[in-house]
Amino acid sequence: MARGTGIPRRTGAVLAVTGLAMAVLAGCAVSPGAGVAADLSPEDVSSALQEGGDLLVWAWEPTLEHVVEDFEAEYPNVDVELANVGTGNDHYVVLQNAIRAGSGVPDVAQVEYYALPQFSIAGSLADLAPLGASELDGTYSPGTWGSVTDGDAVYGLPIDSGPMALFYNARTFKEAGVEVPATWDEFVEAARKIHAHDDGTHLIADDGNAGFATSMIWQAGGTPFAVDGTTVTVDLADKGSARFAQMWQQLLDDDLVAKVPEWSDEWFQRLGDGTIAALVTGAWMPANLESGAPGAAGDWRVAPMPQWTKGGTATAENGGSALSITEASTQKALAYGFLQYANAGDGVQVRLDHGNFPATTADLTSPEFLAREPEYFGGQKINEVLSASATGVLPGWQYLPYQVYANSKFPDTVGQAYTGSTPLSDGLGAWQESIVKYGNEQGFTVSGS
Template sequence: MKLLDMKKTMIASAAAVAMIVPLGACGSSSETTSTDPKDASGEITIWGWGNGMNETIAAFEKAYPKIKVKYSSTGTGADTSKALNNAIAAGKGAPDVSMMLSTDVSKFAQEGSISDLKEFGANDMGKDFAPGIWGQAQFGGTTYGMPIGGGPMVFFYNEEVFSKAGIDTPPTTWDEWYEDAKKIRALGDDYYITNNAGDRDSYSEFNAMLWQLAAQPFKLDGENLTIDLTGDKQVKKFIDFQQKLIDEDLVNTSIRNWTDDWFRSLSDGTTASLAVGAWMPTNLESSSGAAKGKWRAADIPQWDPDHPTNAEDGGSVFTIPSQSKNKAAAWAFINYATHGDGAQIFVDHGNFPALKSILNGDEFKNATNEYFGGQKVNEVLSRAAQMDSSSYEFLPFSTYAQSIFGDYISKAYQGETSLKKAVASYQDALIDYAKEQGYTVK
């Protein structure tokens, strides 16, 4: 899966039209009972998206000749989630294996729509994966998905612009970052340390920053859902920090992520840095080529340098829908694609690795990147993925939460209201929606 495709999937609208699932995509009626992958046989269907899927499936069928795969490309993460919802509501039609955004795991797990993978030994595999990436596959203390890849937060910066502003080294704390923001802003009217328009495309970074702060604004316990963006002390710390940046004009609030203006600003250095997922290098190389040799990667700045932590900005997993008729064969594929030889195939096609064995491998870590001036960027990315990470629980309707995020939060970044008031209004909207979905909200 291309890293840009993974990021674009994260920001896909909840209003995306549901995929029309082909008849061949229904769960197989052939079932094997053993949980050992080598004993699996029969036919399975898979829903997913992105590069590397066809190649991984071909390699899997060669390694497991008794299993036949029918694959349906379901467009995006939002499309796949909606199609799976439709199949669940209908009581039939779900695949044996479904790719899923990590942010959707809690929703499908708590309603019993995807299988607990502990019977296959998945709970014992966590030590083999990067901690933040693995954490996104968990719900209620057990494993519901196997990670395909993730997006540990990394600090990417234009070394040339930083040097021009008199900054010799990248910031190690967010307080240092704030001081650097003022120096870069002094370079001229167009220069900012970063951009943030508070729109829906900044939703994932919003959650990642709360995650790094160890905030816990959301908690699901059965039908009881806690939504506490206004009372959580760590969320307040983030809001106050962002409000200071807005008030002092230290972030560019007029440029949205993933737009032509954004990539132009990354090319000419007027947007001088990004705190974003480790999938970003490919996007810079493909869309901001004029800045080749100027960008570098560094560890994400810390709130508490004595206790460094990180967070995830993106990720996807493979799950087994509860409707599957051949869970043993489904597990055989998932195990191969995420914990076996297939994991390297996904990495070879642009996916950020989840397995420590790949992250720590010489081939991955020692590769130099000419776009980043010959830096061994993967050393930084590997370190970011394996940094300590607290747990963070997403809303069980994260796709919807993202779809309305900009309607409320962007008003603060455009100076129409305070961020504190914007977040409070956003929280009210989330609570109203949660109640409509049948949750008891605290």
């Protein structure tokens, strides 16, 4: 069975409690539930599915409701309770509190790729390798598989991916006489031209979003976070960070960015009427545009992400998540059976049929998937663009082992650049200082470059 809370997809909530990632360092590692994953095998998974039992799954991804229905039909002895306890930081606050309390912890939790290290290093997530997850290497795109693995350990199965692309309103572009930008220099010029044509229209909206900024730095060739166990190096003045700061500063200085919060009513309204003319975001966006800005059907198109070098193909991930099994779960074998079905079995097609963007390589390249021509996007084969982006994700990116906390400090540091209080490069420097200070306070060895 499934139930939802109706909570919006993302919020700007700041973590109410901190230090989950430091639980191991502080000597309060999470106690494993009965059925330690290391003591289980793929055969135990098959047996558990036949014997049945109850599973509690915390996730906000909407297509999982359909997956649960089909899963329960195939395995009638299993009862899955699917609960949406929030999204983004709201979700992590509730999950973190349950883990700390040692009660009410779900068997399965949806965890975004950037947040996985924070939960895995705390010992809150089960290693799925003994259950057979290692054999799925090659099933998923390199970027998503790299996000759920740490050495030989596997801390989740990818549910979707967010290779980035440029979503743009073709009607607004045509009215302003703007060509689709292929480089970031062209992107800046397009922003100038669109705003000059109508000062109530902006090419892009950004009110200071840590996830967007880090993805842009990633695509620019940056690797500002280096993690080796509990040793962390932070360099938010590296090549990619500097590239992003210099380019985005031009847009901020000339009032070419609409400072409208993502997922707000105003944001969707302006996407609908074309006064926000483009988005640089993940491949999960189409379904959100269709539902949030239905009046713009036929106006939107998808193009490759602008490049720093003309003719390049570099991209990054923005968003995307995995399903993980909590260490506290007493139903690990059964939970892994659900993960297999949802993320590597029949559930993948169910999610695709309801608008999910895949992380599985077979689906990213399937003729049927690539040939889809959604009416909302004017009949364009948008999956050809989005799938190509998945192959261009730059390797080597790492998130901090306390990225959720770090992102909560972004508005107080980098966010000041969006009000004109400080240059973007200085804001990144202040963010680095807060990241280094917090990490060292929590027991990591953190240095800034």
